[in-house]
Amino acid sequence: MKGVKVLKFGGTSMGSARAIKKVIAIIRKPRQDARIAAVIVSAMSGVTNELIKCAQLASKKDSGYKKILKDLERKHIAAVGELIGAKHRAKTLTCVDGLFRQLESVVTGAYRLQELSPAGMACVVSFGERLSGHILVGALTDRQVRCEYLNARHIITTDEQHESAAVDFVRTDKNIRSHFRKHTSLQVVTGFIGATPDGRTTTLGRGGSDYSAAIVGAALGAKAIEIWTDVSGIMTADPRLVPKAKVVPELSFEEAGELAYFGAKVLHPKTILPAMRKRIPVKVLNTFMPEDRGTTIVPNFAQRRKKSHTVDALTFKSPVIAVHINSPKFFDGNGFIARIFEVFNACRTSIDVVTTSVTSVSVTIDDEKNLPKIITYLQELGDVSIERGKAIICAVGGAVNAAGVAGRMFTVLGQHKIAVEMISQASSGVSMTFVVGTRDAEKALKVLHKEYIEG
Ligand code: ASP
Ligand code: MG
Numbered sequence: 248m249k250g251v252k253v254l255k256f257g258g259t260s261m262g263s264a265r266a267i268k269k270v271i272a273i274i275r276k277p278r279q280d281a282r283i284a285a286v287i288v289s290a291m292s293g294v295t296n297e298l299i300k301c302a303q304l305a306s307k308k309d310s311g312y313k314k315i316l317k318d319l320e321r322k323h324i325a326a327v328g329e330l331i332g333a334k335h336r337a338k339t340l341t342c343v344d345g346l347f348r349q350l351e352s353v354v355t356g357a358y359r360l361q362e363l364s365p366a367g368m369a370c371v372v373s374f375g376e377r378l379s380g381h382i383l384v385g386a387l388t389d390r391q392v393r394c395e396y397l398n399a400r401h402i403i404t405t406d407e408q409h410e411s412a413a414v415d416f417v418r419t420d421k422n423i424r425s426h427f428r429k430h431t432s433l434q435v436v437t438g439f440i441g442a443t444p445d446g447r448t449t450t451l452g453r454g455g456s457d458y459s460a461a462i463v464g465a466a467l468g469a470k471a472i473e474i475w476t477d478v479s480g481i482m483t484a485d486p487r488l489v490p491k492a493k494v495v496p497e498l499s500f501e502e503a504g505e506l507a508y509f510g511a512k513v514l515h516p517k518t519i520l521p522a523m524r525k526r527i528p529v530k531v532l533n534t535f536m537p538e539d540r541g542t543t544i545v546p547n548f549a550q551r552r553k554k555s556h557t558v559d560a561l562t563f564k565s566p567v568i569a570v571h572i573n574s575p576k577f578f579d580g581n582g583f584i585a586r587i588f589e590v591f592n593a594c595r596t597s598i599d600v601v602t603t604s605v606t607s608v609s610v611t612i613d614d615e616k617n618l619p620k621i622i623t624y625l626q627e628l629g630d631v632s633i634e635r636g637k638a639i640i641c642a643v644g645g646a647v648n649a650a651g652v653a654g655r656m657f658t659v660l661g662q663h664k665i666a667v668e669m670i671s672q673a674s675s676g677v678s679m680t681f682v683v684g685t686r687d688a689e690k691a692l693k694v695l696h697k698e699y700i701e702g
Pocket of ligand 2 (some may be wrong): 257258454
C-alpha cells in the first residue's frame, strides 16, 4: 500500500505570491512513493512578529496598531490577487476579509481594555496561519487541486499555557486519525496553533509549525515528514562562520537533536520527538531549490553508526558560564553529585555540560538569572568558582567514539593553541562536547570543519 506523507512549508516558503507558486509546484509534482495527506503551513514571513507588535501596541493604548493591521491586510489581499484567478478569487477574499474583521475586533478589544491576556495573544497570532492556510487552499483550488482547509484547533488539543502549550497526545492522535479517516483529500493545516479542550486558541510556541507537522505525521504513521524551508538542509556548520559549510545528507535523530540543542537553527528541537517516537524519517528540503537532496534525518542510529566514523557536523553555543565546585568531601562520595544537581533544579536553571573528577564537579549554564542563589547553595557543598566567557563546541557523527576520532580532534585543536576544557563524550558515540574560551570558539569550529569535513 502507498503510504502518506506530511509536508510543512515555513514562513519564507509562504512569504509571497512568488514563493507560494513554488510551494504549489512542489505539492503538485507527481510522487510515486506516497500520497500527500497534509500540508502544514506557517504564517507568511514576518506576519507573526507583526501580529505580536500590533497586539502589544493596542494593549498599551497606542493607536499605531491600526497601521499594522492595514498593512497586514494589504499584504494578504495582494497575495490573493497575484495567486488566485477571477473564478475563485472572490471566495478567498471574503474569507480573508472575515478573518481581518475578527482580528480587528479582538485587537480593538485589547485597545479599549488596555489589556491582553496570554489567551488573547494566542488568538491574535493564530490569524497568521489561518490567513496563509486559506490563501493556499484558494490557490490550489484555482489550479484544480482538490483540498480542504483544516484549522489545527480542531485536531491539536493542548493544555492552558496559551503561548507555549503542551500537547495532549492521547486526544490529539485520536482527533487526527478520525479527521483524516473522513477527509481523504489533501488537508491544508494551520501550523503553530491548537486549542484547549473547551476550544480556546493556544500556540505551540514560536517556530511551532515544525512541531505541528511532526504531530500530524506521527499520528498518521506517515512514511516521511518533509520540512520545506529556505535552505537546502542542515549544514555541517553555520555558513556565516564557516563559508565552506555544506549540507549534511543524512543524520540520525540523536545527532539532529544535539545540533538543535546547541544552537543549529534549521529545525525546531521539539520536532524531533513525535517523529522519533514513531520512527518516521524527517527531510529538510529547500522550497527554492526543490531538486537539492536536502538532509534526511533517519530513525536508525545503529545504521548511521555503521556508515559514519567521523564528525559530520559542528555547532557551538556561546556565551555560557562554567561553574566549578571543588571539595575534598567528594572523596567519601555518597550523593554529592545528586545534591549539586538538586541545587540547579531548585533554582530552575538547566545544565548543558557536566564533567567530574574525584574532587570536583564542573557544569555549564547559559542563564545567569539565578546564579547568586545557586552560588549561595553550592557554597554549602564546597568551594565554588565561576568562569564567564566560555563556549560549548559540539561535534556530532555516527561514531564519534570510534578509535582515533578524539585523538585527532584534540591534536588539531592543540596545534592551533586552543585550550580545551570539560570534555564530555556521549556513550552512544553521537557527540563530543567540550568547552573553550569564547574568543577561540569560531577558530575551533573552523579548524575542526577543515580537518573533518573539508578533508
Ligand atoms: N508563525 C510562527 C512563528 O513565526 C510559527 C512558525 O512559523 O513555525 O513563530
Ligand atoms: Mg521555523
